[in-house]
Amino acid sequence: MSDNELxxxxxxWREAVTPAEAGLPTGPRRRTPGLRRxxxxxxxxxxxxxLTRLEQGRDRNPSAQVLGALADALNLSLTDRMLLRRLTKEADGGDPLVCAAAPSLSRAARPTVRAVLDRLEPTPALVINWIGDVLAHTAGYERLAxxxxxxxDERPNLLRYLFTDERARSxxxxxxxxxxxxxxxxRHGVPxxxxxxxxxxxxxxVTxxxxxxxxxxxxxxxxxxxxSQHIEHPEAGSLRLLQExxxxPDEGQRLVIHLPADDATAAALDRLNGRRPGALRAVAMGETG
Structure with a gap:
């Protein structure tokens, strides 16, 4: 990993923002589509x-005012502004709100979280920690996954599966x-x-x-x-799933819920779970807003 993330x-971002997006004339002799320094x-x-010192890592402690001005000039979203602050604090030795206070890596889901999973059946749902380890899941997710x-794997990990298992691409x-x-x-969830x-x-x-x-x-x-995800399932066929x-945050975990995006997927998941069609209801895209 780079030691100059900021x-x-x-x-x-400077190279990604066009002059037009920043309200500047394009000009006829530009060699790069992005902004000049x-x-x-x-x-x-x-x-x-x-700005040169910041980009080269020779100054890693810009003020909040400078960060705000740079974020405004680059038209950063709220999420990207939070990442910018996080990178600034880590470059300066660590952000107590992100690093020091971050929980240790969890290897199990709380009993109350497992109880929530039980109540989500037969919906495919799982709990993962911040590096993608699967900690708990519904029986519906078991039948899907x-x-x-x-x-x-004995300790399944979503990233390891996606990037190293040839079946993932199919x-x-x-x-x-x-x-x-x-x-x-x-990147965004882990110090x-x-x-x-x-x-x-x-x-x-390496892999x-x-x-x-x-x-x-x-x-x-x-x-x-x-x-959304489009999965070709060896038993259920083509599945279109929405993901919530x-x-x-206290455990550094996420609850991920997969919902059928159309009636065909809802019926296929019901069959996969040995249920009559109708146990799962398709969620229209307009319902996710």
Whole structure:
């Protein structure tokens, strides 16, 4: 992992924002579609020399005012502004709100969380920790995931399965989008100096190569709370699922719930669970807002 995450973030975003998006004329002789360093410095009201020091990692402690001005100039979303602050604090030695107070890596779900899972049956739902270990799941998720190979390992991990198991690419019709989201959640949800993150990142760097490392290096990717997946299931056929994610921040865990996106998927999941059609109801996209 880079030791200049803040500088990489600023440079990546500067090169991604077009002059038109920043309200600047494009000009006929531009060699890059992004902003020049001098243009961003002018928009943010800082000197080019200071912005250079930030991007090169020679200054890692910008003020809140400077961060706000840079975020405004780059048109950052709230999620990306939070990541910018997080990277700034970690570059300065750690953010007590993100690093020091972060819970230790969890290996089990609380009994009350397991009780919630019981009440979600037969919906496919699972609890994962911040590096993607599967800690608990419904029987509905077992029937969905087991034939795909997701639960074959003694300690299943979603990222390890997605990037290293050949069956994952056949299972997920939208593999690239699922991979983007999982890696974005990994980057945004875990303190960057966490030893478990480093161990998993090092493993996937070796086993998955550029498929993982390019995504992990892309600081512009942000995780989605809701999303969709298209799965080719060996027993149930083509499934279109919507995904809702609920955070359990005190434990560093997430509850992930998969819902049928159409009537055909709802009926297929009912058959997979040995139930008459109608136990699960399709959720229209308009209902997820």
């Amino acid at each position: 500088g990489t973030f600023l440079r990546t 001098a243009e961003l410095a002018t928009l943010a009201g800082v000197s080019v020399e200071y 087991r034939p795909l190979g997701m639960l074959d 299972a997920y019709r939208d593999w690239d989008r699922v991979a983007d989201d999982l890696v974005a959640r990994l 960057l100096r966490d030893p478990y993150l480093a161990e998993l990142a090092d493993e996937l760097t 998955a190569g550029a498929d993982f490392t390019d995504r992990f290096a892309d600081l512009t990717m942000a995780p989605r709370r809701t999303g 994610t609920l955070a359990l």
